[in-house]
Amino acid sequence: MFDFHTHFLPSEVLLWLKENKNAVHAVWERKSPEKAPFLTVNGKWGFELKETFFKEDLFLHAQTNAGITHSLVSPVPQLFLYDLAEEITDEMAGVYNRALSNWIKKESRRLSGLGTIPLNSPVKACGRLREAMALGLKGAIIGPGASDMLLSDEAFTPFWEEADRQEAVIFIHPLLSEDPRLRRKMMPNLIGVPWETTVCAADLLLSGLIDRFPNVKILLAHGGGFLPYQIGRLDKGYQKWPNVSSSITAPPSDYLRRFWYDTVLWHGESAAYLQKLAGKDRVVPGSDYPFDLCQWPPANIGREGAEALLGMKIEA
Numbered sequence: 001m002f003d004f005h006t007h008f009l010p011s012e013v014l015l016w017l018k019e020n021k022n023a024v025h026a027v028w029e030r031k032s033p034e035k036a037p038f039l040t041v042n043g044k045w046g047f048e049l050k051e052t053f054f055k056e057d058l059f060l061h062a063q064t065n066a067g068i069t070h071s072l073v074s075p076v077p078q079l080f081l082y083d084l085a086e087e088i089t090d091e092m093a094g095v096y097n098r099a100l101s102n103w104i105k106k107e108s109r110r111l112s113g114l115g116t117i118p119l120n121s122p123v124k125a126c127g128r129l130r131e132a133m134a135l136g137l138k139g140a141i142i143g144p145g146a147s148d149m150l151l152s153d154e155a156f157t158p159f160w161e162e163a164d165r166q167e168a169v170i171f172i173h174p175l176l177s178e179d180p181r182l183r184r185k186m187m188p189n190l191i192g193v194p195w196e197t198t199v200c201a202a203d204l205l206l207s208g209l210i211d212r213f214p215n216v217k218i219l220l221a222h223g224g225g226f227l228p229y230q231i232g233r234l235d236k237g238y239q240k241w242p243n244v245s246s247s248i249t250a251p252p253s254d255y256l257r258r259f260w261y262d263t264v265l266w267h268g269e270s271a272a273y274l275q276k277l278a279g280k281d282r283v284v285p286g287s288d289y290p291f292d293l294c295q296w297p298p299a300n301i302g303r304e305g306a307e308a309l310l311g312m313k314i315e316a
Helices: 011-019 056-065 086-106 122-134 154-166 187-207 227-240 252-258 268-278 303-310
Strands: 002-007 026-029 038-041 044-048 070-074 111-113 139-142 169-172 217-220 260-262
Touching (some): 002 303, 011 086, 070 303, 086 111, 122 139, 122 154, 139 154, 187 252, 227 252, 227 268, 252 268
Parallel strands (some): 139 169, 169 217, 217 260
Antiparallel strands (some): 026 038
């Protein structure tokens, strides 16, 4: 069994956060005796900092107990830091990537990894992506945009050019939607998170970026948001409206098979439908462990997709 959507926070990164807590506005707050402290950076999206986030032995023990033989580990999205000065974001990315690389090299049979990059500076992002790949990481996890720009905006072209040269895995992980209509019943997480992925993925698809940079392996979190399940609507728009079809060379449904998707859907029939729609070699198992809203253990499907994404056979 594999897990291709899981997060870890190395002790070196925690130390960096404590040393730079004023610059990044890091706050540790214990909300109840039963829970670990919550970590919030720059007033955004706090999360419970469970020991499984940062203790290597506990993380690996949990993976073993769940029957997981190989994990693709990513940084936590709360530490993208895109809304801070680019120098801070870049420094954090360097610390994070080196720490993950060192751990993965020690546990190469059980782990692969993705880095983080300063997406708020596309030029610096290129350098950090090159460094991450040189360190043995498979690519990077990124948010659905930065500075109110979508990932298809021209400012990000240097980043996509570099990702294409490197044949990198780019894992697009949403952040909480700030739509004021969602401020109740945990809806920023429940529907805002998949909505952000939907907007990002639809924009990448319709922009023609996938054709321009065919060597990038784009992995979409949470089953691709709502995109796969409304693809017929995009196909109809492709038939009816020239400004929908002008930048792409085939119906949107054909492009679904150009992304990869994780199985964090909590619904077996949805995961099966996704495999049927996109292909078994385009779906990878994922859990979102160790966040509260994780599918644990991950669905035991997606080996073909996992090996296709990494371009390698993975030991069982």
